[in-house]
Amino acid sequence: MRFFEFDTLHEILATMRESKLRTFLTGFAVSWGIFMLIILLGAGNGLKSGVMSNFGDESTNVVEMWPRETTIPYKGFKSHRKLEFTTHEMDIIKTQYPQIDKISGRIFKNPVVSYKKEYGNYNLEGVMPDFKEIKGLKIKTENGRFLNQVDIKQERKVIVLSKKVADVLFRNEKALGKWVKVDNISFQVVGIDTKTSMNEGGSCYIPQSTAQKLYNKANKTDNIILTVTGLYTKEANEKFGDQLRKTLSRALVVNPDDEEALGISNQAANYIQTMKIFSTIDVFVLFIGLCTLIAGIVGVGNIMVITVKERTREFGIKKALGATPGNILSSILLESVVITTSFGYIGMIFGIGLLELIGKVLSMSGGGSGSDGQNISIFINPSVDMGTVLLATSILIVSGLVAGYIPARKAVMIKPIEAMRAE
Amino acid sequence: MINFENIHKTYPGAQPLHVLKGVNLHIAEGEFVSIMGASGSGKSTMLNILGILDDYDTGDYYLGGTLIKNLSETKSAEYRNHMIGFIFQSFNLIPFKNALENVALPLYYQGVSRKKRQAIAMEYLEKMGLNDWWHHFPNELSGGQKQRIAIARALIGQPKIILADEPTGALDSSTTEEVMEVLSEVNTSGITMIVVTHEQSVANKTKRIIHLKDGIIESDKLNQQ
Numbered sequence: 001m002r003f004f005e006f007d008t009l010h011e012i013l014a015t016m017r018e019s020k021l022r023t024f025l026t027g028f029a030v031s032w033g034i035f036m037l038i039i040l041l042g043a044g045n046g047l048k049s050g051v052m053s054n055f056g057d058e059s060t061n062v063v064e065m066w067p068r069e070t071t072i073p074y075k076g077f078k079s080h081r082k083l084e085f086t087t088h089e090m091d092i093i094k095t096q097y098p099q100i101d102k103i104s105g106r107i108f109k110n111p112v113v114s115y116k117k118e119y120g121n122y123n124l125e126g127v128m129p130d131f132k133e134i135k136g137l138k139i140k141t142e143n144g145r146f147l148n149q150v151d152i153k154q155e156r157k158v159i160v161l162s163k164k165v166a167d168v169l170f171r172n173e174k175a176l177g178k179w180v181k182v183d184n185i186s187f188q189v190v191g192i193d194t195k196t197s198m199n200e201g202g203s204c205y206i207p208q209s210t211a212q213k214l215y216n217k218a219n220k221t222d223n224i225i226l227t228v229t230g231l232y233t234k235e236a237n238e239k240f241g242d243q244l245r246k247t248l249s250r251a252l253v254v255n256p257d258d259e260e261a262l263g264i265s266n267q268a269a270n271y272i273q274t275m276k277i278f279s280t281i282d283v284f285v286l287f288i289g290l291c292t293l294i295a296g297i298v299g300v301g302n303i304m305v306i307t308v309k310e311r312t313r314e315f316g317i318k319k320a321l322g323a324t325p326g327n328i329l330s331s332i333l334l335e336s337v338v339i340t341t342s343f344g345y346i347g348m349i350f351g352i353g354l355l356e357l358i359g360k361v362l363s364m365s366g367g368g369s370g371s372d373g374q375n376i377s378i379f380i381n382p383s384v385d386m387g388t389v390l391l392a393t394s395i396l397i398v399s400g401l402v403a404g405y406i407p408a409r410k411a412v413m414i415k416p417i418e419a420m421r422a423e
Numbered sequence: 424m425i426n427f428e429n430i431h432k433t434y435p436g437a438q439p440l441h442v443l444k445g446v447n448l449h450i451a452e453g454e455f456v457s458i459m460g461a462s463g464s465g466k467s468t469m470l471n472i473l474g475i476l477d478d479y480d481t482g483d484y485y486l487g488g489t490l491i492k493n494l495s496e497t498k499s500a501e502y503r504n505h506m507i508g509f510i511f512q513s514f515n516l517i518p519f520k521n522a523l524e525n526v527a528l529p530l531y532y533q534g535v536s537r538k539k540r541q542a543i544a545m546e547y548l549e550k551m552g553l554n555d556w557w558h559h560f561p562n563e564l565s566g567g568q569k570q571r572i573a574i575a576r577a578l579i580g581q582p583k584i585i586l587a588d589e590p591t592g593a594l595d596s597s598t599t600e601e602v603m604e605v606l607s608e609v610n611t612s613g614i615t616m617i618v619v620t621h622e623q624s625v626a627n628k629t630k631r632i633i634h635l636k637d638g639i640i641e642s643d644k645l646n647q648q
Contacts, residue, residue, distance in 0.1 A: 316515075320474070416476050
């Protein structure tokens with residue numbers, strides 16, 4: 001049995017032509033259903049990518065810790081003792097927790113950085129090589145390199161500038177290899193970071209060991225930042241945070257119940273929570289979209305029932321001439337699928353077109369006024385991916401089959417004799 | 424070619440209708456038979472059973488040596504397609520297909536390729552003298568032309584028998600003449616032809632006349648003309 005043939009298509013077109021208005025109205029319902037589905041999914045994606053962009057290129061499994069003051073007296077220490085991290089604590093947690101992937105200390109300074117006549121106050125961080133991956137910094141090959149172990153070991157006076165800083169200090173000159181002054185000490189520029197960061201004014205990075213020496217901090221560090229692997233649930237992340245707190249409390253001789261003493265932020269927990277919200281939104285959006293689509297499918301089914309009724313005689317003739325139930329069934333199912341998919345694709349094209357338009361308008365307005373670098377986007381690049389299009393296509397085909405099935409059964413039941421008697 | 428052995432048929436309902444009450448009939452290959460009878464005599468039912476369009480309750484029906492009994496829809500469609508050609512009173516052409524496509528339809532269900540079946544259909548149209556009209560749609564043709572197209576369609580599957588249900592019922596007398604002429608020519612070529620009619624003039628063109636009355640064969644005689 002040949003399911004698809006030119007004649008079958010020809011027939012379908014002929015019947016569609018015979019009742020243009022009806023076909024259009026039915027088709028419109030399907031188009032509208034798919035249109036709404038695409039728009040909803042696209043909007044969902046737009047919201048998602050908007051919020052995701054605020055996570056930026058940073059790793060999403062980042063844990064950062066910073067020392068504060070104790071609030072509970074403990075083991076002979078008074079409260080309000082100012083705590084400080086040293087590289088010693090870093091070593092402890094690194095050896096104790098194999099799930100820690102990258103780790104770096106952070107020393108924060110805000111010195112004057114200058115080159116020739118240009119100068120400015122910039123964030124300066126003393127960090128370790130792992131910091132690049134943790135924060136997702138981008139240093140292209142032509143822009144040099146990030147800090148490495150040799151820099152740390154030899155306490156070299158090298159510096160990595162973010163592009164923003166480099167552009168201001170060097171204007172049209174090439175910064176790489178040049179020397180800048182940080183509080184009147186010369187550092188050689190070894191890399192330019194081009195990560196576009198929405199809410200950072202531009203930073204400079206020097207080896208942590210150099211920073212410690214320069215600012216008389218011995219082996220101290222302000223913050224510890226690290227990434228973890230293998231923690232996939234919010235609960236696992238929270239548990240890991242608690243363990244870290246305990247270990248550090250012991251190392252710094254702090255009452256383990258003194259939660260104020262140590263600041264711990266776990267982005268993974270946030271991230272997982274956000275992802276959960278989005279998957280809920282996804283399901284919800286899909287549900288609404290499908291409901292809209294079902295209305296269209298019922299319309300198609302309805303119209304097919306009427307069509308079959310009107311064509312009773314024709315099916316009777318065909319059966320008399322030797323059409324098998326299979327022939328009749330497949331031709332009606334195919335007709336239904338052709339109607340749903342062709343009109344569905346029209347809806348899909350309009351939906352995707354609208355999303356593209358919205359995306360363009362958003363990116364134009366966002367790109368133009370984003371110079372303050374402080375706006376947090378919640379809606380960017382609304383779009384549907386190939387997967388969604390394929391999903392919608394299969395939904396259309398299946399819905400065509402569903403819509404066509406009952407009418408097709410009806411047509412198969414037709415008795416040729418009675419059908420041909422009907423005038 | 425056709426063997427009816429004690430065929431009974433009852434239509435169920437609130438008041439069951441016993442339409443065929445034990446029909447025995449033998450028709451040999453190449454015969455030209457007419458079945459006559461008043462309305463309600465059971466001639467349409469008989470035609471439907473002959474054409475494998477309807478079931479019967481008891482008895483046996485052999486068509487070309489094959490027992491036609493309790494067939495599946497698919498099987499009976501296949502037998503209709505290969506063994507039987509239908510000609511109807513109201514032509515029953517498909518309105519949105521042109522003459523050529525209508526004639527070619529039975530071959531479509533036999534799985535013949537489009538090109539081939541159109542070529543064959545053209546031959547049959549030629550035989551009916553309608554080759555110039557191949558691209559016309561049914562509503563652009565006269566009654567006689569429509570019936571000749573229907574005849575071409577009945578013939579194209581090379582059936583063993585042709586069943587004609589009031590083939591001239593919708594035609595004027597001169598066209599009736601013309602169509603009956605075509606039918607006898609077809610019969611002369613060796614195809615068994617069975618015509619159901621209530622017109623004596625039509626029956627007179629056939630070689631054997633069977634009268635049905637109240638579900639049994641009342642008379643069955645050769646036409647002496």
